[in-house]
Amino acid sequence: MSLNGKYAVGIVLTFVLLVLAMLYSIPLINQFFNFKTITADLFFYNRLSLWLVLIIVLAYNFFIENRSFFVWEDKKYSAGFYLIAVICLYLICAVGGAFLNGIIMLITHEKISDKLLQLSSIFKNNYFLIIFTCLTAGVIEELLMRAYIQPRVEKIYNSPVLGVIISALLFAVLHSTYGTIGQVIVPFFIGIVFAIFYKLYSNIKILIICHFMFDFISLMLMNLIDLKQLSVF
Template structure:
């Protein structure tokens, strides 16, 4: 099998594993633990499963692809660049996401996802769960979506634009299980912004930090206030 064929299977494997986790992990964990509904323990176990997905993809890359996991070589930048990049990405995603969310709510009268609101309630004053969840979303999603999938899609189609757009579409689709249009469109927008940054600057660490901060700030604000609509911006 050609290298591009192995890349295609790796991308499909990644998408199917993440989609299966998003769709079925809570019912499966509930059966295993004997606890109905979404609890903090069940949610913690679901995040551990996401790390297992990363491990499976890493093993596929190591033994089948036999290529670097990150096809794009990481570029080094100064601390000042890291700070400016994280702040800029955060503001672009927050402002752009808010604008899109307002447009969607006005045009469709869509309400905040009940599933997300239920998830938000389990984070109340559970700072370990908040940090672990945000770190999992930041590290695993960025390593798989931007670090792993995006460069391989680019090579398969020989198009940087295809890498950006398709990886962003996949990112949006994977968040569709929250049941709202906003939870597809906003993650797609964030995924496109992150993918463009990765294409231009080749630094996955900045994206991991920014993704972590984006979710962490939203969860912490909701932890101390009643501003529940911020859940629309979560990319867990």
């Protein structure tokens, strides 16, 4: 099999494993622990399953692709660049995401995701789970969506545009499990912003930090304020 063929299989494997972890890890975990509802422990085990996906993809990369996990070598920047980049990315995603979500709610009148309402209760004052969830999202999603999938799509099709669009689209589809239009459109927008940044600056650490910060601030606001009051954001 050619290297591009191995890359294609790796992309499909990564996405399928992520979908399986998102959709079926909770029912599978319940086969052993029999949780009646979504609890903090159940969600913690669900997040652990995403780390297992990363381990499997790393193993595939090491044994089958036999190439560096990072197709694009990470570039080094100053601490000042890190700070400015993280702040700018956060503001673009927060403001742009709020604007898109506001338009979607105005047009569709869709309600808050039932899944988000369920999760808001388990995050209440559970700071360990908040930090672990944000760390998992930042590390796993950026390493797999941006560092792994995006450059491989670009290499297969020789198209930076397809690399950006496909990685962002897959990122959005993974968030469709929340069950609302906003939870697809906004992640797609964020995926586009992150993918363009990664193509231009080739630094996954900045994206991990920004992703963590974006989710952490969102969950802390959810923890402190009624979710319905934050719905437009």
